[in-house]
Structure formats: structure tokens, C-alpha cells
Amino acid sequence: MPGIDYSERIPNNVDLAGNRRLQRALEDWQPKFLEWWHDMGPVGFQGNEVYLRTAVSVDAQGWAHFDWVRMPEYRWGIFLAEPEASRLINFGDHKGAPAWQDVPGEYRGVLRRLIVTQGDTEPASVEQQRHLGKTCPSLYDLRNLFQVNVEEGRHLWAMVYLLDAHFGRDGREESEALLQRRSGDADKPRILGAFNERTPDWLSYLMFCFFTDRDGKYQLASLAESGFDPLSRTCRFMLTEEAHHMFVGESGVQRVVQRTCELMREHRTDDVRKHGGIDLATIQKYINFHCSVSLDLFGSEVSTNAANFYTMGLKGRFEETKKDDDHRLKDETYTIADVQGDRLVTRPEAALVSLNERLRDDYVADCARGVARWNQVIKQHGIDAELKLPHRAFHRAIGAFADVKVSPDGRIISEAEWDAKHLGWLPTAADQAFVGSLMQGVTEPGKFAGWIAPPPRGINSKPIEFEYVRLP
Ligand SMILES: [Fe+2]
Numbered sequence: 039m040p041g042i043d044y045s046e047r048i049p050n051n052v053d054l055a056g057n058r059r060l061q062r063a064l065e066d067w068q069p070k071f072l073e074w075w076h077d078m079g080p081v082g083f084q085g086n087e088v089y090l091r092t093a094v095s096v097d098a099q100g101w102a103h104f105d106w107v108r109m110p111e112y113r114w115g116i117f118l119a120e121p122e123a124s125r126l127i128n129f130g131d132h133k134g135a136p137a138w139q140d141v142p143g144e145y146r147g148v149l150r151r152l153i154v155t156q157g158d159t160e161p162a163s164v165e166q167q168r169h170l171g172k173t174c175p176s177l178y179d180l181r182n183l184f185q186v187n188v189e190e191g192r193h194l195w196a197m198v199y200l201l202d203a204h205f206g207r208d209g210r211e212e213s214e215a216l217l218q219r220r221s222g223d224a225d226k227p228r229i230l231g232a233f234n235e236r237t238p239d240w241l242s243y244l245m246f247c248f249f250t251d252r253d254g255k256y257q258l259a260s261l262a263e264s265g266f267d268p269l270s271r272t273c274r275f276m277l278t279e280e281a282h283h284m285f286v287g288e289s290g291v292q293r294v295v296q297r298t299c300e301l302m303r304e305h306r307t308d309d310v311r312k313h314g315g316i317d318l319a320t321i322q323k324y325i326n327f328h329c330s331v332s333l334d335l336f337g338s339e340v341s342t343n344a345a346n347f348y349t350m351g352l353k354g355r356f357e358e359t360k361k362d363d364d365h366r367l368k369d370e371t372y373t374i375a376d377v378q379g380d381r382l383v384t385r386p387e388a389a390l391v392s393l394n395e396r397l398r399d400d401y402v403a404d405c406a407r408g409v410a411r412w413n414q415v416i417k418q419h420g421i422d423a424e425l426k427l428p429h430r431a432f433h434r435a436i437g438a439f440a441d442v443k444v445s446p447d448g449r450i451i452s453e454a455e456w457d458a459k460h461l462g463w464l465p466t467a468a469d470q471a472f473v474g475s476l477m478q479g480v481t482e483p484g485k486f487a488g489w490i491a492p493p494p495r496g497i498n499s500k501p502i503e504f505e506y507v508r509l510p
């Protein structure tokens with residue numbers, strides 16, 4: 039396996055130099071990407087050196103190399119995980135056949151759509167987060183934000199590589215379109231709903247990393263199982279980067295909770311707002327919002343698309359190869375959530391059409407583990423309170439629950455009850471204004487905003503007061 043060639047204009051471990059047509063296509067796209075980064079990437083700080091991780095090879099020693107980089111000079115490149123010798127297609131109708139190295143012609147359109155949909159989320163999140171720099175709670179957090187941003191940019195490169203390398207002219211057109219859609223734009227929005235929401239403040243951002251980026255982790259993990267080997271290898275490497283994004287979300291919210299608990303104890307009150315903290319009730323509302331919009335990203339509970347992706351061998355289940363069944367699922371059933379009259383129920387459904395719901399189950403279990411760790415912090419402070427994931431039917435816009443009103447604890451309620459109570463369940467304009475009022479940039483090394491606790495340790499064994507972003 040060759041290391042990553044940094045003498046190239048586009049760092050890569052796919053022997054780009056050996057494929058002149060592809061190299062030209064990507065070199066043609068590169069300045070357009072930089073233009074997009076300039077226009078839609080982080081506002082400010084583009085000339086500052088940031089202590090960033092850059093992959094210098096895909097093995098354990100090389101993929102987490104830290105150095106000072108100005109963001110526009112970050113070496114965005116194309117890195118695929120090592121090939122697995124004689125890898126097979128592990129599920130669906132083609133199970134047991136050699137994994138595809140080229141796009142199977144009959145699935146070309148479907149595969150392209152899957153790649154474009156994944157690819158679209160990457161620049162979308164950068165766009166959503168672009169204004170956060172000036173209100174960062176610390177240099178440590180600012181650096182983490184930029185690390186996530188440059189890596190989402192790299193994930194866009196990863197998907198564009200697949201489009202350009204394997205889908206010819208329409209792939210190149212899709213690559214261009216990925217730079218033209220804009221998060222939240224009425225005329226040319228990003229493809230998926232949650233990626234058009236605003237990320238106006240750092241609490242929203244940390245929740246986004248925890249909930250919405252975690253959807254990305256689960257989508258990538260299912261695509262990493264793909265019978266289309268280049269997609270699998272691309273997603274496997276993306277997942278190593280994604281782990282940091284999960285860390286930013288979970289540890290970030292945990293530090294907010296910790297600070298809140300400290301203030302609650304110090305001032306013997308639940309109402310920590312007047313002491314510059316974010317009360318647990320508000321944190322709960324943000325959880326309710328970000329969890330519910332992220333649950334929608336998995337799609338309908340019953341989905342023939344999901345069944346087709348699986349049967350075609352394009353998108354597997356989370357940890358497909360660790361599962362002990364026939365990996366075809368034609369005769370299997372799966373328990374899904376549904377509405378019956380005025381009740382929320384679970385019922386058996388054919389396993390193939392239930393794959394979205396199964397992935398959502400894996401995701402919810404993962405989210406629940408994170409929330410349990412947050413609750414540990416509350417408990418350690420001797421506080422009798424608990425954060426909770428909302429019921430999966432709460433505040434949904436896609437699937438079986440889109441047309442019913444449901445409370446966070448999972449009761450179907452009337453429109454009247456929803457109208458009377460939803461302001462207690464979701465962030466209101468006043469809540470957002472309050473959280474917004476706390477967002478004052480803190481950029482002195484080692485200092486942290488009053489609403490978030492410092493992390494237990496710094497990045498790459500550096501001290502917490504390290505100058506993670508060099509400001510003039
Ligand atoms: Fe990503």
C-alpha cells in the first residue's frame with residue numbers, strides 16, 4: 039500500500055498520477071472547491087495557524103499527524119482504507135460474489151444517488167457552522183470546530199473522488215452541483231432536511247455533532263459494508279475521522295452539563311441562567327430538537343428503497359458481517375414502531391423494508407449510551423435530575439409519525455395539547471435568544487466561557503492552555 043503522496047497537488051493514496059483523466063478532472067474541481075471554501079467555509083480565522091490533524095498515511099501511525107496549518111492550506115486529499123484481499127459482497131442477492139471494483143451497470147443510478155446524498159451533507163455542515171468561530175468558548179473548542187470543518191471538507195473530496203472516478207460525465211456534473219447547493223437556501227437547498235437547519239450557537243453545534251453527525255456515522259458504517267469496494271474503502275477511512283466528530287459532540291455537551299451542575303450546586307438553584315449557565319431544562323429542549331430532526335434522517339420506517347439498496351448489495355446493515363443470519367433477509371421479520379389509531383405500537387414487518395428502522399435502532403442505542411454518560415455527571419454532583427432522549431415518535435416530519443402529535447414521553451396527544459405544551463419541549467425564540475446571549479468569543483489560551491467546563495485534557499497530549507489557534 040503506497041503512503042500518501044504529498045508532492046502531488048492532490049494528496050492521495052489511489053495513484054492519481056497513474057490516471058491522467060481522473061487527475062485532470064479533480065485538478066479542475068480543486069480551485070472550485072477552494073472557492074467554495076473561501077465563500078462558504080469558516081468566517082474569519084482563514085489566515086490563522088490552527089493546530090490540525092492531517093492524514094499523512096492511512097495506517098495507525100500516519101493518519102493522525104498534527105501540525106500548524108492555515109485552513110485554506112489544509113491538504114485535502116483522497117484517502118481510501120487498505121483493500122481487503124479478495125473481499126466479497128457480504129449481503130443481498132449477490133452475496134458471495136467478489137466485491138465490485140467498478141460500478142455495476144444496472145445499479146449505476148442508484149449508487150450515484152447514494153453517494154451524492156452522502157456527499158451533500160459534508161459541505162452542508164461546514165456551511166451551517168461557518169459563523170461559529172467568533173463566538174467560540176475557547177481556543178480548544180475553536181480548534182476542534184475547525185478540525186471538524188476541514189474533515190467534512192475532506193469527506194466531500196472523498197465522495198467527489200468516487201463520482202469522478204466511477205461515474206464519468208454525470209459524476210463530474212454531480213461534483214459541481216455539490217458545490218452549488220447551499221444549506222438553508224430556498225432555491226437550491228441541501229438535499230436532507232436537518233442539513234438546512236441553522237446552527238446559530240455553540241449549544242446547537244455540540245448537539246449537532248452528537249446527534250446529526252452521528253447519523254453520518256451510521257450511514258457511513260452501512261456504506262462501509264457496500265459491495266462496491268471503492269465506496270466501502272472510502273467510508274472506512276472516513277469513519278476513523280468521524281470518531282473525533284462524535285467526541286466533540288459528546289464531550290462538549292458533557293462539559294456544558296458539568297458546568298451547569300457546578301453552578302446548580304454553588305448557587306443552590308436549578309435556575310442557573312442568571313449565573314451564566316444553561317439550565318438543564320434548556321439542555322433537554324435542545325436534545326429534543328436535535329434528536330428528533332436527526333431521527334428523520336434515517337427515512338421512513340417502511341422503505342422499499344432501503345430494501346433495494348440492501349438486495350442490490352449497495353448498502354448493508356450496521357456491522358453487517360458481525361451479524362449471524364443469512365444476510366439476505368427475504369424471509370425475516372423485524373419489529374418496527376408504528377401508529378395504530380391513537381396508540382403508538384410496535385409490530386412485526388418484513389425485515390428488508392425495515393432496514394431504515396433497524397439502523398435507527400442502532401443509532402438510538404448509541405445516543406442513549408452518550409446520554410447515560412451525561413447523566414453520570416449529574417449524579418456525581420448529587421443532583422436528582424435526568425436528561426432523556428425524546429420518544430422516537432416525537433416531533434417527526436418523516437415516516438409513520440409525521441402526521442401525529444406526540445409528547446416527548448411517547449403519548450399521542452391532541453393538537454390542542456401540543457399547542458399548549460410544545461413550548462416546554464422545544465427551544466423557543468426566548469431560549470435561543472438566551473443561549474445566544476451567552477455566546478461571547480473567548481480566545482485567551484486556557485480560558486473558557488462561563489457556560490462550559492474545560493475539558494479534562496488537551497488535544498494530542500498538549501496542555502489545555504495550549505495556543506490551539508494562533509491569533510495575531
Ligand atoms: Fe463527514
Ligand SMILES: [Fe+2]
Nearest residue numbers: 251254280283
Ligand atoms: Fe462528521
